[in-house]
Amino acid sequence: MAPHTPQRSSRPGKAGARLDGALPMKQDTATALLLLLPLLILVVGLIFYPIYRAVWLSFTDKLVGYPERFVGLRNYVYLANDDAFHAVVRNSLVFTVASVALKVLTGLAMALVLHATWRWRNFFRGLMLLPWITSTVIIALTWRWMFDAFPGRGFFNSVLLDAGLLSRPIAFMATPEGAMAAVIVANWWRGFPFFGVSYLAGMQSIPGELYEAASVDGASAWRRFWHITVPGLKHIIIVTTLLTFIFTINDFNIIYVMTRGGPGTATQVFATYSYEVAFNQLRWGRGVTISIFAVPLLIAGIALVSRYLLRDRTA
């Protein structure tokens, strides 16, 4: 930025000083705006326009291949009265909350184990990342195979039958609860390394002196964990939970590959139902509305967490 140059002014005094600064300031603003323009275009083009378009479509009766017509809140009213959509909301929340809770807990456990000093630690750090770097479709197919009911094909049934622990195979995914549990397990398995690695990074930034001082004061391992580790990881836990909540509530692949939303509609979630309505029934307006329904919930969550984080920072 150019330094202030009072010599350029021919009119001394207060007013002169104001005018002296105005010209470069204007130039600076113009330059800044020019430099920001590509980013602005990118943000508007890639974020705001798609959001605006999606919101607009949700207020239309858009059918694939036909021009859209404005119908106001008709799609929202329809979904509010649609029993299938009620099941979708329920399923999405169960799937998301259970998956995220499992990921937080196992992520913490993974980080604690990998944070300790022991042989082969680096090898296991790499190994634990495997689920995270494996293709989601492969993970879904693998879990589907593991839960398969037929002995000789389903992993769990084969092992349990061979070990003599079962006399008849269990159809894990035959019931709504079983199918939901299966997709939650697959989603948890894919996602927990992200939590583990994030928490591990957070643990490594907690000063060791805190633990030493607490030990000297006679704090047990549990108290050290509860009073030092957890507060130290608080921000990371909140951010990772929020991010994963958003990813999970929008998850499509695992459910589509493993159950297609079945049995019946027992595992139908926002993404699979939206896909079915938009692409199979060709009702784009309604399909988009299904996705939009979750947005206020997510925005509220993001706003709350951001406010909390900012409050902590300014305090």
Place this chain on the structure above:
Amino acid sequence: MRDGRLTRRTFLAGAAGASAALALPGVAAPAVKKGTSLRLWILKTYVEPTNKAIEGAAQRWAQKHGAQVTVEYFTFEDVQTKYVAAIENKNTPDVGQLETGAPARFAGMGQLLDLTSFARQVEGEVGKPPANVAPVTVIGGKTYALPWYIMPAFWYVWRDVLEKAKVKLPTTFEEAKAAATAVNRPKDNFYGMGQSWNRTADGYGVMQSLMYSHGVGWANKDGKYQSIKNAKMQAVMKWATDIYKEGIQPADTLTWTGSGNNENFIAKNIAQTSNGPSITFAMENALAKATDAKERKTREEALANHLALPHPGGPDGRRMQAICMSFGVFKNAKDPEAAMSLIAHLLSPEETVRVMNDSYGQFTPVLDKSRAASKEYFNKNENYRTFGRAAEWFVATGWPGPVTAAAAEVQASNVLTDAPAKVIVDKWAVDQAIEWEDKKIKEIYETLS
């Protein structure tokens, strides 16, 4: 991969088919400018030789006319996604293979060219489709696509299992259920049937055969909505849910996706299931790959014992809902004349027979002269004779009315299979599920009209 060896039977069948085809006149094709370039979208199935054969047929046309054809595939999994994206982005192919409901849906959107006069020309030279197939491509009196073949599903049974239990081959849905009960051995993990009400053609296709064979249709002859709240539909739902309640199916049948029934039937975990001839393809392939005499014998026995029957009938006759694949020309085609020329080439008996010979029975031609040329091929054995008769029992989505966009959406919305699932999974009463299904169907017809 297909086995390269040529048996005497295959050779004779091929020779007879080719001779018959060559004796037939070709289709007078519209003119094609040199250097024309077309995009052709075709269905990719599990039977890889068929995909290659269709692509080969398209390339022969290109070579003959000094043109270019870019073949792009879709599968049953992504057919909707691809066409929807193409339509919304105005990036449709010049020529597209269309599944049963697509001509009605796409013509309604104004995406397809009216091919009425071209269809008459083709009919004059290659023949007409059967009267029960023709309406698939005619919308509002105009022809928007030309049907090529039917890809039906059949009722596969293990003949040896049924014979051992002294059960006759089922001809009705009730007999199929009785046969399933007779051969059911859950303790040995062997079940009498494997019929999933899932979100694939293995689910909604059979449900439609079941409904139509019981005389239940959600549309009348004019294609307008009619209620399904009647005693016939109660019988349909009873059959559809009793097979689950009575323990004659594996407990996880409802969760099977597209391949669950094939795998379980081939592995001989179930005695009966509905599927396309890809089961026969898999078993013929397995035999061709057998490495020793013992394995060969086992696979020969399995091949001889697996029997494809037409879908069972009901109190109102036998009506098999099946996929009818046709060709349409999209409105944004760069060169519609060339597009029609390509279609004419593919529909010629010569090319049709070539593709059919590599189809393992899943491709049943529908135009008169191609059907005539396919007789020898479909006389290969008992299963192939059944495959060859698919057009006789064919009915399209929306029976007894024409295929309409609303009828296609009823199938696509999965209400047909979600209704029995509500009884099986959510423990709804049959009448409650029918009431729910009827309401959803009515709503589809109301909003689309």
